[in-house]
Amino acid sequence: MTWRGRWNSERRGPLKRLLAAALHIRLTSAALCPNGTEAPWACHSGTAVGNCVAGRPADPCRCLDGYYPVGKEGWSPSTGRGYEFTCCLGDTDNGYTSCGEDGYVGILSVLLLILGIVGxxxxxxxxxxxxxxxxxxxEDLSIAEGKMLESDGASLHRTVEKHMWCVTLEDLRQFRRLVRHAVANGVIKPTDQDPFDIxxxxxxxxxxxxxTQYIKPVTALAGNPSWALMLHPGGLKCDLFITHGWAEGVFEFVDQIINSWPFGAKAAYVCFLSNPQNLDIGEMIQSPEESPFAKALQSASQVLAAPNHKHSIYTRAWCTFEAYLAYTWGKSIYTATSPPPNFWPLSLRVASWSLLTLGVFFCVLMHGNRQWALWSPEQIAFVAYAFGALTAMSALCFACLMSTGRHHWQVTAVAVYACSLCTAGYLATNIFQTSFRRPPYFVPFFMAPFCFWAMECDRLLGIEAAKQARQLRQGFTGKIRDATTTNPLDGLRIRGLIERSGSEKAVDEAVQVLLRMNLSxxxxxxxxxxxxSLGNASNWSRSIFAAxxxxxxAQAFNTALWRTERGFQWIPPVAAAEALIVLFGFQLLPRDRRPFAERTQVLFMLFIPGFLGLIGGKWYDAILHGIACPLIILVAFAGPARTSRLSVPGRMLVRLLFARNPFGSAESESQEERGPEPEEDYVSV
Structure with a gap:
């Protein structure tokens, strides 16, 4: 019996395995693979030479006795091949030690499967x-039980300036908890006018x-101050003004504000919490321009408009007056949005589904097909093409449904899950045929859960955006003169003030801008x-950003692999820098510039032939990363204001990116040409 037979006849320990490998390499000086390498190094596709027979893309080569062909090594331009295989120490009778890509892809596939199921x-x-x-x-209990320090509310509101009657974000969270418990304990009860569901x-x-049932009784026990001064007797300077119509539900309102609270804002004016409800508020607002509303708005740098499910807030005269003041004083105005129900569980379930499908396909191919040869290479190649086509079809279906406002359709949700499933199949079959280390495959592999999480985020946020747009227009006639107030005298004062200033048309136009763009x-x-005029400027697509x-x-890794030619070695670091700028720079952009920055990325459609592999090479990469990408990033970070100042091309580009007629202008555009309703103008894909 030869030395190889003796070693194969018994189970070998690690030391014996290592010794066998050393003897095997030393005693076999002849070439074991077509390219002249020796086991346990890689052998590649080719004809049978000696004791090594190379296989096809999905079939490892056969190695000498004592080695098992399971490892698949990386793909690189230097080899000129799309796949390589490794001969690993071991045999079919006594087991084997996995090496190469099998050493980690096999483990990774099982890990993905477990994470997906758990998620x-x-x-x-x-x-x-x-x-x-x-x-x-x-602290909540001390408020609920009426144990707050008593003060003279009337005196307090005379000494503390009106723009200091504010509450914090944590105060709003606390108020929600208190009201929730008050409803559960029967302190707040349904009435004939408000038969809410407890x-x-x-x-x-x-x-x-x-x-009536909670704020007034609680603040009365504290000496009749406002809720804000009951919590903060010294007052807090207002840097956020919140306008609302009183018809909304309390949870609806608070959730909107918490969800939309601007970064950096410290204290907000909320009329039902800021004004003393047990005192004579009518006396405080006799002069609209000297009212607490106007003073707080003058102090604030940002305004949040909170819509409701009953009617448009702009049917209320006070809300239109506040919107007009904010617009003329140059304040930033945003529309508050409700958080989608179960937003994080639903979106994370899609990401987990992506992990699960990746795990299933990789387990089937990396373990099942390697062990039992379930499918031939030809069959796997056909399935890869089929999955690629299905991925494109499901993604296109999702894009069409989103762009036409069908966010709430069940088929839109199905399209997200179907696209995730098909993408997992496409990646698994292609990686199995080539290599996990190819950037066009391993980057999408790791980014897939993030991309499909982003698609589900777009779907859920699109539902809320469409609902918000309907709420803002519900019952609004477009004229300030039709707005109403609880006290008719307040309405007369507001309309009289606006008419005397000759600003009625300006007020109507200011509200129209807010309805059309959702922010100003x-x-x-x-x-x-x-x-x-531009379209909806408040929403941006997470899925486009993720893609x-x-x-x-992928380009950063791909250029690092390929662009080693002399004179083109600058491309990899530039591509890596561009990736970092997009990743971190986008997060630092102001809220009102993110939608424009995201929309500029559609310019990459011009380079689709390169993405599909129809064109490429060093000059393509040089143009892409030396000219195209820097220009796109520059326009994205310049913002719509600076871009629109670049004469005719800049204005046309801005209008085009906001889905407007690029040949329109600020002077010639009529009211009828100002685009579709906001719910149709939510462009997420």
Missing amino acids: VSASTLTIRYTKNLEPLTS SDSRIGPSMHTVN TPELRKATSHAG CLTFYV
């Missing part, structure tokens, strides 16, 4: 689980009901002054 299960249970009441803190935690009782900031006002980021990262 999908946990997300589903969270969605179905009804959250209990959040417990009250000791089990509902999304809308809740109206502001009128909460004010100095940046966007400059852009519209140059480029004309573009995937491209940037």
Whole structure:
């Protein structure tokens, strides 16, 4: 019996395995593979030479006795091949030691499968689980039990300036907890005018009901101050003004504000919490321009408009007056949005589904097909093409449904899951045939859960955006003169003030801008002054950002692999820098410039032939990363105001990116040409 037979006849320990490998390499001086390498190094596709027979893309080569062909090594331009295989120490009788890509892809596939199952299960249970009441803190209990320090509310409101009657974000969270417990304990009860559902935690009782049954009794025990000065007797300077119509449910309102609270804002003016509800408020607002509303708005740098499910807030004269003042004083105005129900569980379930499908396909191919040869290479190649086509079809279906406002359709949600499934199949079959180390495959592999999480985010946020747009227009006639107030005298004063100033048309136009764009900031006002009216400027697509980021990262790795030619070695570091700028720079952009920055990424459609492999090479990469990508990034970070100042091309580009007629202008555009309703103008893909 030869030395090889003796070693194969018994189970070998690690030391014996190592010794066998050393003897085997030393005693076999002849070439073992077509390229002249020796085991245990890689052998590649080719004809049978000696004791090594190379296989096809999905079939490892056969190695000498004592080695098992399971490892698949990386792909690189230097080899000129799309795949390589490794001969690993071991044999079929006594087991083998996995090496090469099998050493980690096999483990990774099982890990993905486990993470996917756990993630999908946990997300589903969270969605179905009804959250209990959040417990009250000791400070909450002191308020609920009327143990706050008593003060003279009237004197307090005379000494503390009006723009200091504000509450913090944490105060709003606390107020929500208190009202939730008050409803559960029967302190706040349904009435004939407000027959709310006591089990509902999304809308809740109206502001009128909460004010009458809770705010007034609690603040009366503290000496009749406002809720804000009851919590902060010294006052807090207002840097955020919140306008609302009192018809909304308390939970609806608070959730909107918490979800939309601007970064950096410290204290907000909220009329039902800031004004003393037990005192004579009518006396405080006899002069609209000297009212607490106007003083707080003058102090604030940002305004949040909170819509409701009953009617447009712009049917209320005070809300239109506040919007007009904010617009003329150059404040940044944003529309508050409700958080989608179960937003995080639903979106994370899609990401977990992506992990699960990747795990299933990789387990089947990396373990099942390697062990039992379930499919031939030809069959796997055909399946790869089929999955690629299905991925494109499902992605296109999702894009069409989103762009036409069908966010709430079940088929839109199905398209997200189908696209994730097909993408996992496409990646698994292609990686199995080539190599996991190819940038066009391993980057999408790791980015896939993030991309599909982003698609689900777009779908859920699109539903809320469409609902918000309907709420803002519900019952609004477009004229300030049709707006109403609870006290008719207040309406007469506001309309009289506006008519005397000759600003009635300006008020109507200011509200129309807010309805059309959902926000108004100095940046966007400059852009519209140059480029004309724009569409919805408050929403941006997470999925487009994720797809573009995937491209940037893949290009950074791909150019590092390929662009080693003399004179082109500058491309890899530039591509890596561009990826980092997009990743971190986008997060630092102001809120009103992110939608424009995201829309600029559609310019990458010009380079689709390169993405599909129809064109390429060093000059393509040089043009892409030396000219195209820097220009796109520059326009994205310049913002719509600066871009629109670049004469005719800049204005046309800004209008085109906001889905407007690029040949329109600020002067010639009529009211009828100002685009579709906001719910149709939500462009997420």
